[in-house]
Amino acid sequence: MAHVESGRPLLAVTDLKKHYPIRGSLLKRSRGSVRAVDGVSFAVKAGERFGLVGESGCGKTTLGRMIAGAHSATGGRITFEAQDGAPIEVTQLRGAALRRYLAQTQMVFQDPYSSLNPRRTVMQIVEEPMICLTDWDAERRKARVLRLLDDVGLDHRHAHRYPHAFSGGQRQRIGIARALAVGPRLLVCDEAVSALDVSIRGQIINLLRDLSAKLDLAIIFVSHDLGVVRHLCQRIAVMYAGRLVEIAASARLFEAPRHPYTEALLSAIPSVDPDATLRPIILDGDVADPGERPAGCSFHPRCRYAQDICRRKDPPLRAVGTEAHLVACHFAEDLHLRGNRMR
Amino acid sequence: MATPSLRADASTLVEVTDLHVEFPTREGVVHAVRGVSFAIREGETLGIVGESGSGKSVSSQAMLRILPRPGRISRGSIRWHQRLPDGAVRATEITELGDRSSQMNALRRREMSLIMQEPMSALSPVHTIGNQIVERLRLGGSMTRAEARLKAIDLMRSVGIPNPEKRIDAYTFELSGGMRQRAMIAMAIGNAPRLLIADEPTTAVDVTIQAQVIRLLQSLQDSLRMSILIITHDLGVVATLAHRIAVMYRGEIVELGPVRDILKDPRHPYTQGLLRSVASLETSDEDSVATIPGVVPHPFEVVPGCPFHPRCSAFMPGVCDRVAPERTRLAPDREVRCHIYQSRA
């Protein structure tokens, strides 16, 4: 397992929040808010591959978009280390400074079909961010497109084709080439492989791993495919109802999870082995709603280990066992939770 | 997990024979589906897996006669068997109906429904999610608006959307990717169809909600004898839900059979490669993931012989690159399209 050298973080997120107002359905007055991201803190180092998993609707896309500068934050800080080592406060950037930051942080989306403009050739699609975010001349841009196509394993012959007839995997490569065009140091991938078959998924993971090593590129990888996340990422954060509930090294998280939600998640990975014996832990009760957070721990209504304190007191994210394993559960030391080695 | 079992008395609901679909485009013709044949029985779940771009979605769109332009069925038959109240069975040839004929509309309203791969292109951005589910429910029959609204809230809860009483008035942009997908599922199961076509129904949801959706589909199947055609890249989902699997590569079904047999003992070199990728994703943490070597040819390229031969580890020169393999029956319920087995048969 590769370990990232301890050093200064490339990206530090501190108590980040995004609240969406809830529209009143009759009176158009706001009725409180959906706390999609509600006090998230973590740091990612240069070249590190960081996984983000969690319940559907828990705020992963919102968090990723704030980091990539596509959404404003309601509160908290995002600090990025500029090339010269000076910290940039992303949440306060405007205009030219924001554009310089956007060149450093790029996003790859889930849907390889609708995220590429059908009226532009592959060449034009990959070149576009260079036109918007750099002052490079046409010759330099074209040469770079061809290099990028090599990097992501696409044939030059395809540069002047339109995206409609490409396969999903090829389109996802085009999306990655476009994201790499302006030389970012951080890539946010939101479900970037979930539309692809397993063999192509493997190719893209291998590609991202190589690129991250070669270019010292940090990756925040959001996915529901836990096997893929374990394979690609050195550390994984588990999110539930707008908060991080556990952060640990990948192998450790899978083998010895310490948060009951993580345990349930790992238990529900369906196996291809028709004789597999691991039974999913069924989470009773309603799926978490960031619009109506219960008192105490957000997970307590569905937690099979919940005690009185869980209904009253919100557990902070704290180190348990080692500095590198963070858990938000009152009973993190006491519970013996089931991991999933997968095979 | 035990492989799901199927009732012995099941009879065929729909039978697809030698289906071909083409897209004539300015740059050339894409032959997206090339002679696909399969049947789905009542109460059965058939899983379709395979390469990205191999024609899985297009095959299901042909069954519903909702092919995107300029796609057209160029050959083949799709036979729908409808059980009438008196017990008799009426067969309808779907390829002979007009896309928008009243018969086809009735089939789509009452007999088959679809969970689309891309919820955003199926849902309207200008109507609330609740109104869209209510409209769909009212298409099916005689519900009043108020009844349909209550039913919609129930459906939304059953697919795991939190606080459905409130979310029913939300617009799609206010929902997360997985919530949109669950809204689509609610819409598709609302009218208790005979056949549910689920195209990647759970890619946007986490595994605990996925398990909930799978249990819901299984219980609907048990209570209504609904048939399911599920298209997915997740072989774990197929292993849990499907009775049989069809494996597609470049417009053809290369292997078809009971789910357990194929997962335990894949025969086609493409299926073997796919399962090796899955196994390598599930096991090692250190090494790169095992993938099938070579690249998928561009859809306009014509590949002579077996479409998989340029990437196949069992490639036999002079055979595989010249002659297209025929379907070979390995067991009563199992077939494969590969020269290795053809020469032995």
Ligand SMILES: Nc1ncnc2c1ncn2[C@@H]1O[C@H](COP(=O)(O)OP(=O)(O)OP(=O)(O)O)[C@@H](O)[C@H]1O
């Ligand atoms: N524009 C918006 N207005 C109001 N609420 C929103 C908006 N966008 C997202 N939300 C809400 O914020 C919460 C988090 O959504 P987000 O898309 O970040 O979740 P996610 O973790 O990416 O989920 P998924 O895994 O399903 O993609 C959800 O409850 C969603 O309904």
Ligand SMILES: Nc1ncnc2c1ncn2[C@@H]1O[C@H](COP(=O)(O)OP(=O)(O)OP(=O)(O)O)[C@@H](O)[C@H]1O
């Ligand atoms: N509108 C279109 N015009 C031209 N070609 C098309 C069109 N729609 C689909 N195709 C072609 O049909 C082929 C099959 O596409 P289909 O969407 O069925 O693949 P799939 O097996 O569902 O893949 P995935 O797993 O990525 O969803 C593809 O090669 C694609 O290029």
Ligand SMILES: [Mg+2]
């Ligand atoms: Mg999302």
Ligand SMILES: [Mg+2]
């Ligand atoms: Mg598809």
